[in-house]
Amino acid sequence: MDKQNFVTIAGLSKEKINYLIEMAQEFEKYPNRDILNGKIVATLFFEPSTRTRLSFETAANRLGARVIGFTDAKVTSATKGETLKDTILMVSNYADVIVMRHHIEGAAQYASEVAPVPIINAGDGAHQHPSQCLLDLYSIYKTQGTLENLNIYLVGDLKYGRTVHSLIMAMRHFNPTFHFVAPTELAMPDEYKMYCEEHGIKYVEHTDFNEDVISDADILYMTRVQKERFSDLMEYERVKNVYILKASMLGKARKNMKILHPLPRVNEIAYDVDSDPHAYYIQQARNGLYAREAIICDVLGITIDDVRKDKTIIK
Amino acid sequence: MNKKERLVAAIENGTVIDHIPSNKTYQVANLLGLQNLDTIVTIGYNYPSKKLNKKGIIKIENKFFTDEEISRLSVVAPNVVLSIIRDYEVIEKKRVETPDILKGLVKCNNPKCITNNEPMQTVFHTINKDKGVIRCQYCDKEQDINKVELV
Numbered sequence A: 001m002d003k004q005n006f007v008t009i010a011g012l013s014k015e016k017i018n019y020l021i022e023m024a025q026e027f028e029k030y031p032n033r034d035i036l037n038g039k040i041v042a043t044l045f046f047e048p049s050t051r052t053r054l055s056f057e058t059a060a061n062r063l064g065a066r067v068i069g070f071t072d073a074k075v076t077s078a079t080k081g082e083t084l085k086d087t088i089l090m091v092s093n094y095a096d097v098i099v100m101r102h103h104i105e106g107a108a109q110y111a112s113e114v115a116p117v118p119i120i121n122a123g124d125g126a127h128q129h130p131s132q133c134l135l136d137l138y139s140i141y142k143t144q145g146t147l148e149n150l151n152i153y154l155v156g157d158l159k160y161g162r163t164v165h166s167l168i169m170a171m172r173h174f175n176p177t178f179h180f181v182a183p184t185e186l187a188m189p190d191e192y193k194m195y196c197e198e199h200g201i202k203y204v205e206h207t208d209f210n211e212d213v214i215s216d217a218d219i220l221y222m223t224r225v226q227k228e229r230f231s232d233l234m235e236y237e238r239v240k241n242v243y244i245l246k247a248s249m250l251g252k253a254r255k256n257m258k259i260l261h262p263l264p265r266v267n268e269i270a271y272d273v274d275s276d277p278h279a280y281y282i283q284q285a286r287n288g289l290y291a292r293e294a295i296i297c298d299v300l301g302i303t304i305d306d307v308r309k310d311k312t313i314i315k
Numbered sequence B: 001m002n003k004k005e006r007l008v009a010a011i012e013n014g015t016v017i018d019h020i021p022s023n024k025t026y027q028v029a030n031l032l033g034l035q036n037l038d039t040i041v042t043i044g045y046n047y048p049s050k051k052l053n054k055k056g057i058i059k060i061e062n063k064f065f066t067d068e069e070i071s072r073l074s075v076v077a078p079n080v081v082l083s084i085i086r087d088y089e090v091i092e093k094k095r096v097e098t099p100d101i102l103k104g105l106v107k108c109n110n111p112k113c114i115t116n117n118e119p120m121q122t123v124f125h126t127i128n129k130d131k132g133v134i135r136c137q138y139c140d141k142e143q144d145i146n147k148v149e150l151v
Helices: A014-029 A050-062 A084-092 A107-114 A130-144 A162-174 A190-198 A233-239 A281-299 A304-308 B022-031 B067-075
Strands: A040-045 A066-070 A097-102 A119-124 A151-155 A177-181 A202-206 A219-222 A258-260 B014-021 B041-049 B053-061 B081-086 B089-095 B101-103 B123-128 B133-136 B142-144
Touching (some): A014 A130, A014 A162, A014 A281, A040 A084, A050 A066, A050 A097, A050 A119, A050 A130, A050 A281, A084 A097, A084 A107, A097 A107, A097 A281, A107 A119, A119 A130, A130 A162, A130 A219, A130 A258, A162 A190, A190 A202, A258 A281, B022 B041, B022 B067
Parallel strands (some): A040 A066, A040 A097, A151 A177, A177 A202, A219 A258
Antiparallel strands (some): B014 B081, B081 B089, B123 B133
């Protein structure tokens, strides 16, 4: 069998996405197992990302694997000028699967071509962050009971936000209607609007963000508007408070509507939203654990049948 | 034989590459590795051309290129014509076709792409042959084939 990798979300079929979501559901029922007993998972974080690393390491530990790795490239031979290829090949000698985060775009794809063991992309620069995307999909599925025919509102920085770009690509199979809510300077780039058109994905653009705009939303996906993204600071000052979600804006929201956010949040969701039943961003992060348990098992050749018949569940 | 062809001595057997944009002549020579040949090569440029204004012509004696070698030219000179000569006669004319995959030919325009940060071969997939759009296998950035640098 060919080696499995988890490098990009764009290449995943509808069947594969549904399969991984089903698998994540199994892990949510029983997250603690010994199914990876004897396996070693390497987490190579060439760029620090505490949240993602903890999530992957928790997933590996809860399934009985042992974890090796580094949390910062400063402590590795990369600072001595070692190539990525050499680092990956060296670690492949030790580990059964490599989870890697890198600031360079395409690093995970390249690693997957040179490594004899499966590669899981935990983020490669501004390019892809597919495990975040899978947990977003799982969160949408869990809260809506389906991925089909949903109204998904993407709010904030749609220009640089890779999570929203990945979400568009992954949702192409499920007939969504997207609403892009962003300041002009951070609007959805043309290449993704073209992607929507090529794939028959409906979308509407808004610059206003208020109670009425979001009243039809099934999913409200918030992202951070960062000051450093603006070339014109006047523009930043003008819009910085426009894309903040407050509890007072949820009066007309659909009952099933859930608010997602890839986190960390700064001020784009007011704290008074946290206790609102629409808030889902903290649970969303928890779903990352189940999604990552599914990803690690899948690349190691463990099937959903294996997971269902698993005798190593720790209750 | 028309007048233009006679500007350079005719060859008995080999390949004549015509309609090269004049300023791309040496890039074409480089891409085909002509500097490594030990046969007679004639390189000319700044010839008057109705289509291009100025053009280059390269004649290579006793050398015939594979389709793969020819496809490399698509990056710098997509409109060149190669005439295959035997016994002073043109027996075949070949046009350059952009290949579906370009390996190790051009650099990625994205400075943050792994291909610009690691000693490795670039790989591009041709997305649109007519518009000359190629996409990096690694960072997925789409780029204009006319605006990329050769490796």
